Amino acid sequence: MRLEAREQTPAWLPWIAIISSSLATLIFAAVLIIVAGASPIEGFYELFRGAFGSKNSIAETGATATPLIFTGLAAAVAFRARFWNIGAEGQLYIGALATTFFGTGLIQFAPFIMIPFLFLMGFIFGALALLPLVLLRQYLKVDEVVTTLLMNFVIILLVSYLLEGPWKDPYSLGWPQAAPIVDSGVLPQIIPRTRLHLGFAIAVSIAIVIWYVQTKTLFGFSTRAVGFNPSAAKHSGISVTKTMIGVAILSGGIAGLAGVSETAGLKGYLTLDLSPGFGYTGIAVAMLGNLHPIGVIFSAMFIAVIYVGADAMSRAIEVPTYLADVIVASTILTVLVSLVLIKYRIIFKGKF
Amino acid sequence: MKALLNVENISKSFGKLNANKNITFNVATGEILAILGENGAGKTTLMNIIFGHYLADKGTIKFNNNELKPGDPKAAISAGIGMVHQHFTLAENLTVLENTLVGTQSLYHPNLTKRKSIDKLNYLAREFGLELDPKQLVRNLSVGEKQRIEILKTLFSDCKLLILDEPTASLTPQEVTTLFTSIRKMVTNGVSVIIISHKLNEILEISDRIVVLRSGAVVGEVKTKNADKTQLGEMIVGHKINRPNRGKNVIGETKIKLCSISVKSDNGTSILDKVTLEARGGEIIGIAGVAGNGQKVLAETMSGHVTPAFGTIYINGKNLTGKYPEDFMRSGVAYIPEDRNLDGTIGDMSIWENVILSETKNTKIFQKNGILNRINSHNLAHAVCQNNDVRYQSIQQPARLLSGGNIQKLLIGRWLIRKPNVIIACQPSRGLDEGAISTVHKTLLSERKKSTAIILISEDLDELLLLSDKILVLYNGKLSETIENRNVNINQLGLKMAGEGF
Numbered sequence: 001m002r003l004e005a006r007e008q009t010p011a012w013l014p015w016i017a018i019i020s021s022s023l024a025t026l027i028f029a030a031v032l033i034i035v036a037g038a039s040p041i042e043g044f045y046e047l048f049r050g051a052f053g054s055k056n057s058i059a060e061t062g063a064t065a066t067p068l069i070f071t072g073l074a075a076a077v078a079f080r081a082r083f084w085n086i087g088a089e090g091q092l093y094i095g096a097l098a099t100t101f102f103g104t105g106l107i108q109f110a111p112f113i114m115i116p117f118l119f120l121m122g123f124i125f126g127a128l129a130l131l132p133l134v135l136l137r138q139y140l141k142v143d144e145v146v147t148t149l150l151m152n153f154v155i156i157l158l159v160s161y162l163l164e165g166p167w168k169d170p171y172s173l174g175w176p177q178a179a180p181i182v183d184s185g186v187l188p189q190i191i192p193r194t195r196l197h198l199g200f201a202i203a204v205s206i207a208i209v210i211w212y213v214q215t216k217t218l219f220g221f222s223t224r225a226v227g228f229n230p231s232a233a234k235h236s237g238i239s240v241t242k243t244m245i246g247v248a249i250l251s252g253g254i255a256g257l258a259g260v261s262e263t264a265g266l267k268g269y270l271t272l273d274l275s276p277g278f279g280y281t282g283i284a285v286a287m288l289g290n291l292h293p294i295g296v297i298f299s300a301m302f303i304a305v306i307y308v309g310a311d312a313m314s315r316a317i318e319v320p321t322y323l324a325d326v327i328v329a330s331t332i333l334t335v336l337v338s339l340v341l342i343k344y345r346i347i348f349k350g351k352f
Numbered sequence: 353m354k355a356l357l358n359v360e361n362i363s364k365s366f367g368k369l370n371a372n373k374n375i376t377f378n379v380a381t382g383e384i385l386a387i388l389g390e391n392g393a394g395k396t397t398l399m400n401i402i403f404g405h406y407l408a409d410k411g412t413i414k415f416n417n418n419e420l421k422p423g424d425p426k427a428a429i430s431a432g433i434g435m436v437h438q439h440f441t442l443a444e445n446l447t448v449l450e451n452t453l454v455g456t457q458s459l460y461h462p463n464l465t466k467r468k469s470i471d472k473l474n475y476l477a478r479e480f481g482l483e484l485d486p487k488q489l490v491r492n493l494s495v496g497e498k499q500r501i502e503i504l505k506t507l508f509s510d511c512k513l514l515i516l517d518e519p520t521a522s523l524t525p526q527e528v529t530t531l532f533t534s535i536r537k538m539v540t541n542g543v544s545v546i547i548i549s550h551k552l553n554e555i556l557e558i559s560d561r562i563v564v565l566r567s568g569a570v571v572g573e574v575k576t577k578n579a580d581k582t583q584l585g586e587m588i589v590g591h592k593i594n595r596p597n598r599g600k601n602v603i604g605e606t607k608i609k610l611c612s613i614s615v616k617s618d619n620g621t622s623i624l625d626k627v628t629l630e631a632r633g634g635e636i637i638g639i640a641g642v643a644g645n646g647q648k649v650l651a652e653t654m655s656g657h658v659t660p661a662f663g664t665i666y667i668n669g670k671n672l673t674g675k676y677p678e679d680f681m682r683s684g685v686a687y688i689p690e691d692r693n694l695d696g697t698i699g700d701m702s703i704w705e706n707v708i709l710s711e712t713k714n715t716k717i718f719q720k721n722g723i724l725n726r727i728n729s730h731n732l733a734h735a736v737c738q739n740n741d742v743r744y745q746s747i748q749q750p751a752r753l754l755s756g757g758n759i760q761k762l763l764i765g766r767w768l769i770r771k772p773n774v775i776i777a778c779q780p781s782r783g784l785d786e787g788a789i790s791t792v793h794k795t796l797l798s799e800r801k802k803s804t805a806i807i808l809i810s811e812d813l814d815e816l817l818l819l820s821d822k823i824l825v826l827y828n829g830k831l832s833e834t835i836e837n838r839n840v841n842i843n844q845l846g847l848k849m850a851g852e853g854f
Contacts (some may be wrong), residue, residue, distance in 0.1 A: 004367060218712055218722035225709060229698040234657070235689055236710040237681045 126256015
């Protein structure tokens, strides 16, 4: 058995691959639900009801998807250029720190200025958090996987210090949390009395902007060229370093936006549990979306559905919530396999 | 004579490509058989099947009348087949002796045999004229010496059939002579040799019998003493070969000038040493030399990718020392890199995207604000492909589906859009079929007519003699004095390539 590269991929193949990998995941999940002692049909029904069954559950799914769209885009933009930014988690917290710094009373504008201002600050500081690491990579060949990953821990410890110390809200009854964002900086709700806020709309718009940049502009073109073959890009007069710096600014900045959106949209103040690993899940979102910005919207929605739905399912039919993680993980595996099969065909002949 | 190797009806395909079609031939004991054919004719695939690297789709291989286990290099080695690949497979940080022992002895063998091994190695080296110091580190050896290790390695494991894949590709003429002497000694000792090559002259000199491959099939077999050169040449290509004529040229102004350029590597050793070079419009300056003598760095220096430690570079009279590749491009430098797949094109991008790769400053392609104009890009891509005879199905297909020749034509065509003043061409015809080579040569000559200065860096002496107005030899980072093409003496050139007079 061996793999052979396909010369041309038929247009219908990716769709078949997506459908069959979803089917494979569903079958796998069904087996696990049976092992957990419940009926898979009832389980899936509860899962989809939990994610789409009411206005509230739809809003909840959207709210969960919001940070994942941001971090998924951050990863997708960087990975396109083969820049392995594993640090979206840290850049998210930097964005949240910027929001807290500027948004808790230091400056006050009317909401229509204050909200864009907070997003801009989140972007700038998120980008600044990644900038030195890309310079280290380009000029001193320091591996960015190591630096971006380790920087996550440094940043989270910094957040922890600030929340336990100088930035601790005196009215928080001893909890390590920062002062609340001023009213003019809080993101309005899209559906009233739910947790779905403006951040979702911004995330989707950013994805569309990124899609435009990647397909229609010089920067997007250079990014792809540098990602596929930096040496050929360099020999054609494209500056690899400049492109990489641009990529890092975009990637770090978008991850920073996730922090703004979560702090000013969902919670209203910064805590240490602001992100339950959105930065890392964003990598999975990006992979699942095939590094395509519009794909990222769908894959973030999909993962949100699984998380929100599996939560509801576990309460309704008493299976462990961990099933959500297993389903997400197995989806990623099946999708990655299907991506390989889109590019290659299997030949069942000859020796193994 | 008794047949040592029988190859019967071997077929092998990769996807749609039939690399080998029903190939049948045999090799007798003590015979030198040449497999002749141009690049892509299926020579290397065939040898890899014999050696067990590839599994044939069909056919059998018999060695000493026993069928060889297919797809198993170990079976081939233990039967007595040795292969020296075009690209050596040596560990640079080990000694000659250690490299010989790797793979020829069990990994867990106690060290006791070292003494004996040195004796055997020295004996073989003397016997076959392959002198080497067993304790020398491989990284300090020349290409020719490295090849000797590869050959010694096969002799060490008592090989009866030696397969040499393009053995003369990067040797100086003198090294070739030494190699041939060794091969003759092996044959008198009862070893058979298969030599794969596309160089007619050498094949005619060394072989007993010639098998010609074209597009994966055997198209002819002749005894060397009855062979006719032009007839063989046509057999290889399938049609008459037309070599372009250089014609007269009008010498223009100096377009590129290097003054005493020195480049050092990271650990301080000298890669280029006080290189001075000048090319005027309408001139082709050929740089001869064995690979690894600084060719790539020289080309990268002239195109701005490497900044020299000392010296100055002028393009069109403008000092561009220390400037970026973009500045060199803006001044009209076009650089056709040696490795067209790694440095030249992006296989995963489409043909049209590869065409606009070097057009990022072109406002017709990327308009103000950097917005891509798709229609103009597609039109440009069609034009480049048509003007340069690039054969393609659709400009949307990924470049990696193009053959080497078409990729090279695309790459050169892309640079010609910019109407270059200076073309730096590194091994521009390496690995191409005759048709593509002749297109590339014609393109370079027509650029010469347009008063472009061309620096042609090549290992192929025939190519250099055909195209260049003047030739210089690069050895160990130093350039020889300029020799006018009409005054070139091949022997002298060979001695220079081996380092004499530097």
